[in-house]
Amino acid sequence: MLKDGSYQTKLYEFANSCSPGLSLSLGSAAAMDGDVKYQQLFRKALTPSDVEKLNRLVIPKRFAEKYFPEVSKEEKVPGLIDAIQLSFFDREMESWNFRYCYWRSSQSYVFTKGWIRFVKEKKLKATDVVTFYKCECQNGAQKAFYMIDVASSVAPESNGGGFAGGFDTDAGNRLDLQLCLGQITVTESGSSDRTIKLRQQKEVAPPQPEEVQKKAVRLFGVNIS
């Protein structure tokens, strides 16, 4: 719920006024701290089928082939479908695993296994919007990770409210500002990807899996319970 004149709104306005080379930084001075390349990939307004009994999410082909790892559309081994598991963190840094594959019968990319659990947990309904991100830590050869976030379609601030279908959007270089709050400061960068520099906390322990998670929490803003 962004109120006019709030910090978040100012951040939104500021970010909007920035060039495409915008990046976000958490304002750390610690050189060892990781920059997190933070890219919104795309959004999809959920269809009734996406949240109901079909237990699958159709990933629009243009986004699937642009942003997700390749899964074969061919039948290499007859009767054997090429599928991978994609992991996503939500804003609470819970991990969600989705089976991702291509269905030749419908000629579409889908999330299958795991998707319906996400729908149930998040109480998703048709016209809700899911947003996909890709995050990469810049310091070293760390694996990239995906994030997923949901926005209720009835939230009046989120996107004007009450939008119907046709909301599938390619984020490209656009910044999803509602997620960039709190500890985040905005800096300019030369690349088209967003870079969020996590502020180093004094009490931060040496890098370990959990720490990555903590940082990532901040990445999604301040609303962590």
Add this chain to the structure above:
Amino acid sequence: MLKDGSYQTKLYEFANSCSPGLSLSLGSAAAMDGDVKYQQLFRKALTPSDVEKLNRLVIPKRFAEKYFPEVSKEEKVPGLIDAIQLSFFDREMESWNFRYCYWRSSQSYVFTKGWIRFVKEKKLKATDVVTFYKCECQNGAQKAFYMIDVASSVAPESNGGGFAGGFDTDAGNRLDLQLCLGQITVTESGSSDRTIKLRQQKEVAPPQPEEVQKKAVRLFGVNIS
């Protein structure tokens, strides 16, 4: 009428299914008239479910097991349903492919994929009758091919007209005369199968794809537009 572009494909399919023997006898100017063993298999009066939203045709079990290739009713490989594709030519020598399998849930043999297209194209409705044939060329080891024909339930000549359900019949030795017209002569054979000897046309050109198609049309009679 054949649409441009589809002709080659259909021809190719026909040639493939008919194999060397038939095309040889049809296209040759020599005395090698091709005998075509021509057997009506069975008929079925379509039910509302056969032509409506279920997208499947139930093949009466006694006919399926008697006339069609065996598909397993068991689960040989767990999770793998035994299904085959059956190809049928209609009286216009268009090829229709139906997925044929056994549904254990309903304990019935069915055509699934492709069936509803046939229904739409032929404007089939409940109580219409479909007739299935098997055709084999006698001169050589060619593949057999199936044919399918439809008869409107309101056509007064077809079978007295206005018959209701319960029309599923085993052709056995009965000859379906409405299909044996035009250039086709019917001869008696020692077997219970019908043998139709194609009359060799004087003006037959050397083997050409188009010629194969022409003759094949004659196999189903004279009503070719």
Add this chain to the structure above:
DNA sequence: TATTGAACCTGTTCG
């Protein structure tokens, strides 16, 4: 048995 999941199918729609 009910739920989830994998795969298959089709009508509609839209560029």
Add this chain to the structure above:
DNA sequence: TCGAACAGGTTCAAT
């Protein structure tokens, strides 16, 4: 206008 994409279905198996 026609094919690609996909929304909304199905069957069938695993659990």
